[in-house]
Amino acid sequence: VRTWTRTFHNAGTYSFLTASDINKDKVVDLLFALKGSNSSLNVSCSDEGLPSPCGFLIALSGTNGSTLWERPVGKDILLIKCKLQMHGKTSGCVVLEKPNIITAFDLDTGHLLWNHTINLGSNATVLNPVVQLPDMDGDGVDDILLAFTEDSTINGTALSGRDGNQIGQVVIHNVPTVTGFLLHKTNTGSHYLLVNTGKLVYGFALKDVYRPETSSL
Numbered sequence: 001v002r003t004w005t006r007t008f009h010n011a012g013t014y015s016f017l018t019a020s021d022i023n024k025d026k027v028v029d030l031l032f033a034l035k036g037s038n039s040s041l042n043v044s045c046s047d048e049g050l051p052s053p054c055g056f057l058i059a060l061s062g063t064n065g066s067t068l069w070e071r072p073v074g075k076d077i078l079l080i081k082c083k084l085q086m087h088g089k090t091s092g093c094v095v096l097e098k099p100n101i102i103t104a105f106d107l108d109t110g111h112l113l114w115n116h117t118i119n120l121g122s123n124a125t126v127l128n129p130v131v132q133l134p135d136m137d138g139d140g141v142d143d144i145l146l147a148f149t150e151d152s153t154i155n156g157t158a159l160s161g162r163d164g165n166q167i168g169q170v171v172i173h174n175v176p177t178v179t180g181f182l183l184h185k186t187n188t189g190s191h192y193l194l195v196n197t198g199k200l201v202y203g204f205a206l207k208d209v210y211r212p213e214t215s216s217l
Contacts, residue, residue: 005065006065011036014034014055017032018030018032019062020082023061029061030060031058031060032060033080035053035056035077039067039072048072050075051075054073055076055097057095058070070110073105074101074103076098079096080095081129081130084161085142092105092161094146096130100119101117116166118146118157119157121148121155124149125148127147127149127178130144131145131183136168137167137168143158143159143161143167144158144159147170154170154172154175155170156169156171171209181194181195192206
């Protein structure tokens with residue numbers, strides 16, 4: 001069995017790991033996040049105007065462990081979701097960092113796609129994961145939903161997968177503690193947001209809780 005090992009010194013890890021054939025060699029590669037001052041390719045936090053240490057996304061070859069790409073992505077990472085369709089047919093990653101900045105990257109290259117500051121309540125708790133939405137704004141690109149809870153209400157910010165502009169919002173009232181959150185598509189093509197409270201699972205038709213935005217961010 002062929003194996004390889006990589007060591008990253010003076011770095012802390014985030015609870016994020018995903019697999020995808022990033023370099024299209026038909027071998028599954030790895031993408032993970034760590035916190036440090038610089039990377040194995042001598043890329044530093046300051047290269048992206050960030051204080052040190054900062055969060056890095058790093059893609060490693062599944063064949064030999066070599067670095068495919070890496071880049072600083074935020075001062076402190078709150079949430080990462082990859083393998084989202086955005087910006088045309090590009091497979092991307094979105095990173096939510098403190099203080100409330102969301103950034104999208106090309107999964108295959110690490111190149112920046114877009115970034116925006118979003119407004120979260122002071123007592124808001126971000127829900128994991130970021131949800132892939134169908135094309136809500138009619139531009140031919142699937143969109144994404146970043147949701148959070150505050151005072152027994154789920155608030156979601158719908159962002160364009162093409163450019164990250166806010167295109168709408170989701171509001172669900174009177175929901176107790178949320179332990180899980182995802183989008184479900186039925187056999188007939190209807191979309192439902194499923195909310196797990198630990199004891200019950202609630203289903204909300206997306207068309208009933210989604211409100212289109214009249215202006216972008």
